[in-house]
Amino acid sequence: MSAEERRESVIRAAMIEFARGGYKGTSTEAIAKRVGVSQPYLFRLFPGKQAIFLEASRRCCERTTEVFRKASEGLQGEEVLHAMGAAYQSLIADDPDVLLMQMQMYVAVASAEAAGDREFGETLRAGWMEMYDAVLLALGEGETTQFLAFGMLVNVLVSMGFRPDHRVWTGFYESVQPK
Amino acid sequence: MSAEERRESVIRAAMIEFARGGYKGTSTEAIAKRVGVSQPYLFRLFPGKQAIFLEASRRCCERTTEVFRKASEGLQGEEVLHAMGAAYQSLIADDPDVLLMQMQMYVAVASAEAAGDREFGETLRAGWMEMYDAVLLALGEGETTQFLAFGMLVNVLVSMGFRPDHRVWTGFYESVQPK
DNA sequence: GTAGATAGTGATTGGCCACTAACTTTGTCG
DNA sequence: CGACAAAGTTAGTGGCCAATCACTATCTAC
Numbered sequence: 278m279s280a281e282e283r284r285e286s287v288i289r290a291a292m293i294e295f296a297r298g299g300y301k302g303t304s305t306e307a308i309a310k311r312v313g314v315s316q317p318y319l320f321r322l323f324p325g326k327q328a329i330f331l332e333a334s335r336r337c338c339e340r341t342t343e344v345f346r347k348a349s350e351g352l353q354g355e356e357v358l359h360a361m362g363a364a365y366q367s368l369i370a371d372d373p374d375v376l377l378m379q380m381q382m383y384v385a386v387a388s389a390e391a392a393g394d395r396e397f398g399e400t401l402r403a404g405w406m407e408m409y410d411a412v413l414l415a416l417g418e419g420e421t422t423q424f425l426a427f428g429m430l431v432n433v434l435v436s437m438g439f440r441p442d443h444r445v446w447t448g449f450y451e452s453v454q455p456k
Numbered sequence: 457m458s459a460e461e462r463r464e465s466v467i468r469a470a471m472i473e474f475a476r477g478g479y480k481g482t483s484t485e486a487i488a489k490r491v492g493v494s495q496p497y498l499f500r501l502f503p504g505k506q507a508i509f510l511e512a513s514r515r516c517c518e519r520t521t522e523v524f525r526k527a528s529e530g531l532q533g534e535e536v537l538h539a540m541g542a543a544y545q546s547l548i549a550d551d552p553d554v555l556l557m558q559m560q561m562y563v564a565v566a567s568a569e570a571a572g573d574r575e576f577g578e579t580l581r582a583g584w585m586e587m588y589d590a591v592l593l594a595l596g597e598g599e600t601t602q603f604l605a606f607g608m609l610v611n612v613l614v615s616m617g618f619r620p621d622h623r624v625w626t627g628f629y630e631s632v633q634p635k
Numbered sequence: 636g637t638a639g640a641t642a643g644t645g646a647t648t649g650g651c652c653a654c655t656a657a658c659t660t661t662g663t664c665g
Numbered sequence: 666c667g668a669c670a671a672a673g674t675t676a677g678t679g680g681c682c683a684a685t686c687a688c689t690a691t692c693t694a695c
Contacts, residue, residue, distance in 0.1 A: 279673075297570035299563055301480035304652060315674055320654060324473060337524035377566050384478055384559050391476035391556075398617045402606040405616060409624060426605040433608050436566040437584060438577045452601035459642075482680060494644050499684060637695095644689070660672070663674085665667095 284322050286312050291333040296377035300330050300385045331400060334382040337375050338404035342411045346370050348413035357415050358424065362453065365428060369435065380436050426451060463501050465491050470512040475556035479509050480566045491544060509564065510579060516557040517583035521590045523547050528594035535595050537603065541632065544607060548614065559615050 278286075290311035294303045305326055309316040323329045348364030349357050369376045382401060388395040413421045430449065439445050457465075469490035473482045484505055488495040503509045527543030528536050548555045561580055568576040592600045609628070618624050 295480050297567060299478065299480060299567055301478060302567055318673055327652065379562050380559075380566065382562050383612050383615040386555075386617055387556050387559065388478055388481055390617045401614055402618065406624075414542070418627065422609070422628050426609040429608040430601070430605040433562050436562040437581055438565055438569045439581065448597065449586060449601050451597070485682075497643060505683065
């Protein structure tokens with residue numbers, strides 16, 4: 278397998294492992310195992326652990342961005358908001374790790390920033406802004422913030438492990454689709 | 457100093473350290489240093505690292521809950537929403553670690569859950585629900601979800617290190633206070 | 636003053652983990 | 666064939682870290 282293909286599979290494996298264990302809580306060994314490759318070989322493909330995390334985070338943002346772009350394609354008005362909500366819902370239904378990876382990215386940036394590393398966050402803010410702008414383009418100034426806010430609440434509720442039948446979810450659905 | 461007082465100061469120190477470093481990224485040594493006590497002594501006061509994190513998380517929820525209760529006291533209608541928004545804003549202005557600790561709690565629960573530990577999350581969901589119910593009592597069914605959603609977006613934007621003059625914030629303020 | 640409890644420390648250990656260095660295997664082309 | 670490169674491995678290292686054990690100091694009450 279070519280180095281480029283390997284890098285790709287490492288990033289995919291890293292997304293899963295980092296999503297579940299966090300930056301510090303995931304060993305490069307765990308990623309290597311999932312890829313099916315020896316642990317030291319990761320350091321031939323990437324300069325270090327942080328670089329792998331960074332790529333996985335970027336990929337996570339890109340994937341979400343793409344989902345929003347696709348969902349809003351060719352739609353207008355009320356329909357767009359509904360389609361994008363549904364698209365996000367089905368994204369996290371079929372791959373919950375992208376949601377968790379998002380959360381891990383947020384706290385990783387916060388920790389890096391607290392430790393004095395500005396650069397790490399800079400890259401990820403850029404990735405996040407692409408997603409932001411995709412939503413902005415689809416929904417316009419008025420509804421973008423609100424859409425993202427509800428999205429972030431979803432992230433938190435899922436991360437916290439509230440089951441679908443918990444009252445926080447029934448409250449949530451009544452709020453996004455008032456009768 | 458009595459053991460109870462020490463436990464209290466450990467929890468306060470832990471909130472700061474865990475907020476910035478996360479669960480895995482914070483050493484018990486760092487907490488002990490901040491308290492001004494030897495590292496092994498922490499294990500006299502708490503059964504283990506996880507127990508310290510759990511207490512710090514609970515404290516973080518309680519503190520937020522209290523802020524919301526106080527802010528809504530004696531107010532009605534439109535005023536309550538505004539007061540609670542302002543209260544949260546001033547909470548995180550004078551102690552940003554509360555916000556970061558929240559985020560660390562979310563991902564820590566997610567990681568524990570992914571590793572098969574249901575119990576850890578159970579306790580923290582209970583703490584979170586107290587905060588939820590404080591908001592529910594103050595704002596009612598209609599606005600609770602929305603208020604929390606915007607709060608979670610604030611958490612994310614702060615964690616990601618977006619500076620106050622960044623356009624995501626101007627977009628945010630326009631959305632919560634439309635002209 | 637001494638017995639017991641309470642608060643606290645120093646030294647250590649076993650395990651994990653990111654990363655390095657040196658070596659091997661597998662095409663591939665002249 | 667033989668040489669070169671690209672893909673990949675085994676073995677090892679230095680550092681950190683949660684948790685334990687055995688010990689010390691201080692106070693209080695009889």
